[in-house]
Amino acid sequence: MKRVYLDHIAATPLHPEVLEAMRLCLGDVTGNPQSLHAEGRQALDSVEAAREEVAGLVGAQSSEIYFASSGTEANNFAVKGLALGQQARGRHVVISAIEHSSVLNSVKALERQGFTATLVPVDRFGRVDPADVEKALTKETVLVSVMTANSEVGTVQPVAAVAAVCRSRGVLVHTDAVAAAGSIPLDVKALGVDAMSLAGDQFYGPKGSAALFVRKGARILPLIDGGIQEGGRRGGTENVAGIVGMGRAARLAREEMEARIAALVPLRDRLLEELPGRVGHVIVTGSRTERLPHHASFCIEFVEGEAMLLSLDMKGVAVSSGSACTSKALKASHVLLAMGLDHATAQGSLVFSLIQGTSAEDVDYLLDVFPPAIERLRGMSPLYTQYLKERGS
């Protein structure tokens, strides 16, 4: 059966050049990057070349890039490492209400250690107001973490404005750029952030590859204690092939970004414009203007997200949902609730995230199979029956 993969936010496929670079590395590179012999030096050269590429993707120095095993690890490292590194100055952190669970739960871990935290709200488009961040700052605040873009609703945050507010108060700023890095141009200096998390599997690199940028001079404590790898800030033998893959993916992202954006934005806009009309009672979630180029997200009323996801999967289309039932914890999305949506509507969350190579035909196919899938589920929904009854038809 035809498969249409529209779940970029979960993972991207490997770029063929990334696969080739990794295959060569797995075959040829024997040494441990910390060994002094020729095999070790070869491995180290591979890692350092990749570090240059990843640094280049976000305008950083290569010495400011620390490799990690996942976006989650990078976020843990940043939030815990920076907060604990500054705790002599204060023990208060500020984050947005729609951060990824790896940031939210890192902050909870800090709270258990005596930190306090303030969650800054978002508007109905999922945007943080930098003025709200400023209001949340206290004399005790040592770290602010606001994501670059949210994977569930695609909204891109005003990170530069948030960072400007914090810089004037001497507060460090981290941004979780996992959903954005490689997809939109990012420059750590222009944004003015002290730390940024990125993950290779969000830009056609391998799963298990990620990195944290930490501005030179910002004090951060290690998350993983060990040897001298990553400047002593992240112990453990390097995932050389993963790092090499991420490096190649970073270079490709830089080279191809403009073309990728130009190809995906019209398809995204078509989905945002046409899909609601195909079935009615559809809300576009997130911002229309400040939005990731590959991201179209909706709440479909009267139906539940997981049931839609499974129905579309049966038709060959892979998507994500932020509904309670698709999360193992069975909680409604904190992102959608923070944006003011009620529980019933939030249950109908559906995210279509395009990948390089998604075609107009793929979008046509989706728009064809979507309405019957929704009609089937609405046909068995008591909420829809109730709505029709109340409307008097």
Next chain:
Amino acid sequence: MYSDKVMDHFANPRNVGVLPEADGVGQVGNPVCGDMMTFYIKVKDDRLEDVKFQTFGCGAAIAVSSMVSEMAKGKTLSEAMAITNDLVAEELGGLPKNKMHCSNLGADALHEAIKNFQDKREGRAPRVGVPADAHEHEGGACPYCDSSLEEEDKTFCRACRVEFEECPSCGGITKKGDTKCLHCGKPMKG
């Protein structure tokens, strides 16, 4: 994640629909939990002559409803009352652990429909406003995510970061600021 049998009942659910002349109607769940089921029954000579359902919810919830309707059709009322949520899950070849609590409510909905029929038959006023949430959340659990609440602070869920207020009518907890009680639907403020 789901068994073939669950996927079959999800893809081809049996007995979906509404019985306009139903002898009994039962509803459980609410959209907060993610699942809501309505069962309609037709009774003849103490037997379930027809069973139909409507479900808002995930794949498991739809498959559970379908399976319950199939198990119940043709049974006597007391046989149908003996169908349990666990039996339904067993018939489906098992359900993921995290779906057992919120999605496996089909038997409860069926039982509500039977009770509704019996109330009417025996001239009792059918309970006004079927309880919106018939499955009990254990004491000290968040009604939204079911995380257990901390002993010292039962008015706040750390997982959802939601603050609660007690309903003046039923005593259940609902998100602070909501106008209607999640459990009984009565206004939160006098």
